[in-house]
Amino acid sequence: GNSVTQMEGPVTLSEEAFLTINCTYTATGYPSLFWYVQYPGEGLQLLLKATKADDKGSNKGFEATYRKETTSFHLEKGSVQVSDSAVYFCALSDHQAGTALIFGKGTTLSVSS
């Protein structure tokens, strides 16, 4: 079945450090891929998405490229801020009508000043 695997956290960085959170997936067909972010005490917000191979999603300085050959969708940011501290979830949708997203386990990011 479809699944998403994220790197284990927590990830602790200093402000302005480079961030990478690894995400790989298993899916039949050609899923859409997403990164969602959850700030403390809040629900999930879409951070970025990519719907086909080689697409790059980007938002708020974060980027992720849909790599079909490595079945990966790693999240990167060149210079993190304290306000980026949150839990990040990688997810996929297999495009079947009305199906839910499949989430990775989430990676907690803590950025200190």
Next chain:
Amino acid sequence: GAVVSQHPSRVICKSGTSVKIECRSLDFQATTMFWYRQFPKKSLMLMATSNEGSKATYEQGVEKDKFLINHASLTLSTLTVTSAHPEDSSFYICSALNAQGYNTGELFFGEGSRLTVL
């Protein structure tokens, strides 16, 4: 656009009582909504798929008699936790599928509801 709202955001109840959580799509019609449960420091577990006008589809291991889901209109789905016990304490999150996200599978999430059962 594509705003999903949950209510209440926090609820504390006594063991044995029932609690209803509402999920509304504010600016679009959602024929399909999903209910997730999030345990501390763990991922989101899909509980059920709620389809407007029909019975919800529950994931394996989720007690449908305990977690009652009703999707009576295109903008409202409710989750009722019946005879709640402390182990039901959790963060419950709803999400909705909007037509604009239909082809990509993107979901729009509510703010979540934290249930604490004493």
